[in-house]
Amino acid sequence: MPDRILILGGTREAAALAETLSKTADVTTSLAGRTREPAPLSGAVRSGGFGGIEGLARYLSENAITKVIDATHPFARTISANAVEACRRANVPLEVLTRPQWKELPGDDWTEVASIEAAVKALPAAARVLLALGRQHIEPFAARTDCHFVIRMVDPPEMPLSFTRHDLVLAKPSSDPDDEKRLMQHHRISHLVARNSGGDGAYAKIIAARDLGLPVIMISRIKA
């Protein structure tokens, strides 16, 4: 019998893993269901929350899952904590895929902060800010009515944004630093706010900020 693997996904690493593992195992990738049109994945896909630890443990038993791989984003804390407990309860081995954090390199100008709230406070008056954060994390920045924000999202917002001054860019982040530089220059960005996600996929904006000599407010990782 091939392994029946559940990948907790939503990242590029999870997609790459699904492609490799589905050649030899029965693979299902689980997505939270936030993105309207997720990119196609190898193997089976399920979407939406499980209903907490209990729901995930039940899913593992009912679907005879033999292994779980947590390949979620480093800032997705709840699902990772739920996976630990659900796997323990269902007696299913759990593997956790961790990305190394980005490190500040020569030419970088980072202010490292521990939270979104600290990032809001760290911005200087009248900054023109590229907010490279998920939509669920941008709201606290609306309090900075003195700043201009460039907000990038994959899908359009369901509700109008409550920012005094902002530009909405509907696009995925580019993996080409030159594209990210053009975006920053076009919007006359003075500061980048980003989270220390690690990995290659989202690093282009960090290179772009370095090349342009722009300060970065870097929100530290909260999961190892």
Ligand code: NAP
């Ligand atoms: P989170 O706070 O850890 O999870 C919140 C709830 O969403 C979980 O309790 C779970 O609901 C559901 N959920 C999360 N990931 C799921 C998955 N892969 N499959 C099924 N249900 C899932 O997570 P988040 O920060 O909102 O991120 C949601 C998803 O987006 C993650 O899969 C993550 O890999 C991806 N993602 C997140 C970020 C980010 O910045 N956080 C960036 C890129 C991609 P139930 O309790 O009902 O099971």
